[in-house]
Amino acid sequence: MEYLEFELPIKELEEKLQQTLAIGQESDVDVSATIKQIEKKLKATRKDIYANLTAWQRVQMSRHPSRPYTLDYIKAICGDTWLELHGDRNVKDDKAMIGGLGKIGEQSFMFIGQQKGFNTKTRQYRNFGMANPEGYRKALRLMKSAEKFGVPVVALVDTPGAYPGLEAEERGQGEAIARNILEMTRLKVPIIVMIIGEGASGGALGIGVGDKVVMLENTWYSVISPESCSSILWRSWEYKEKAADALKLTSTDMKKLKLVDEILREPQGGAHKDRETIFKSVADCILRQYDDLKDLDSKELVDSRMDKYANMGVYKG
Template sequence: MPTTERRPILLDFEKPLAELEARIKQIRELAEDNDVDVSIQICQLESRANQLRHEIFSNLTPAQRLQVARHPRRPSTLDYIQAISDEWIELHGDRRSGKDDPALVGGLARLNGRPVVMLGHQKGRDTRDNVVRNFGMASPGGYRKALRLMQHANRFNMPIFTFIDTPGAWAGLEAEEMGQGEAIAYNLREMFALDVPIICTVIGEGGSGGALGISVGDRLLMFEHAVYTVASPEACAAILWKDASRSAEAAEALKITAHDLKTLGILDQLLPEPVGGAHADPLRATEILRNALMQAMQELLQLTPPERRQQRYQKFRQIGVFAETLTEEED
């Protein structure tokens, strides 16, 4: 059966690189058609393309990193779970509403032979799939399903892995009627009390309380080009300046990148991505993630449940440290 090659989805800042790669391809095809040896020139151009790729992705602005985090072909929660686990069984339903929320998936898995629970937000691959998945915006039932799975993990002494990738919780009228705020707040409280290791990873876009609802853990990992923010830059700009077009300015001020959060002490481990982003080399990104999760799990398993709970509590108590400055009059 013939296969069709997927056309690349280019971000604005990738266009110079795409033009250079297109030029390399054109020269190679012309050389083959005319039986001309241009291997040296091709090698030089490919070296320049690699250099340009490194330059572009090592100097991204917060707004550009947000574009990478939202890339349609960036690996999703299910992509990572199926790739890193030895065995995976998805479980459904919150046992309360009689429904299942496809925007938040979870189930039982084996990681290096050990039974674990994995769950996370799930975005779609295209418009139709995104509508089904509600663009990764979970409903109250999704957060209640997540808590049900985490309590199951706690009951049977299984480490918990969560994967964050959402613009925020679903803000629809029905979600509010079903208790969206209560569902997220309840998760926050209950996750602090769980005995088993909890390892949370921001794999793409971590937005608002929708992200935080499955982010209370012993370790917070984050991919290099992922973002984690109290509100989307577009929403922030619209609230502060009544102008969503100033989202790039808001992204800079919000400190949403992994590097910013590592500096602020919120992030425990920054995971490097393949040059070009996780979507450029999903297998390599999966390998990086799996190794980091294995290491974090082994470290946390050395602690007793009370030690894990206490460290988890102290971790969040230390977030948000500030300093007061006195005015001349007060001094």
């Protein structure tokens, strides 16, 4: 089990608990009172740490190496019904952007999302979850197919940003993302967006326009990462914590600003602590949000979506 820096007090207590249990098993010493005391302190420490996470700590949680990624969610909630589709029919198949058909219960969905790797080899294979233009064009192709057959779209967002390489710019990275935003605003089927990890910059927005946008509790959504913001404003990454606070990028901030529709609670300690629970929560949330949208006709759906985004940032003095 990997621990983040702010979780070290929990690690120390868990190790102490294991040592005490081992002493009790290996000897005749009664350690039950000590175990109860440690467990009580451990419970209180967990509650105190996870109830008071800073913006930067939530960013760290969203990047936890054990956190489930897009394919983990899709395979868990769709099972054998998942069928991955490949290619943008123009350049190549972008491994950082995945998509395909799957069912939750009896309802079919077109799933689209960024996929990160879980070790060095797969991270390189998936380009660290940073899609090229062909990834966004593949996503658009799949969304258009979903529209043609009346299948609702689910977008699972988890990316540090679109790939910023020279070759990506040569192939029209900005145009691909802008095209997706335009086309998603007028897609004639329901779109449900789930922020399951990092929601950074245009890389997230390229598949982030939806009728319903839901953020998991320990995720973030912003125009720029705290590190990049710090390096631009202060010429150093040292102020990333200050930048994270200023960017108002947490789920609570985003809900307060009415930029997302719902915050989905995670198990204590993050989504990676209880995968089965978070998988069920996400599946239930998708079905619940779809129930709110399925009876709208295409014109009502598009008009409502356009109004939703047109009203963002509008304030009365």
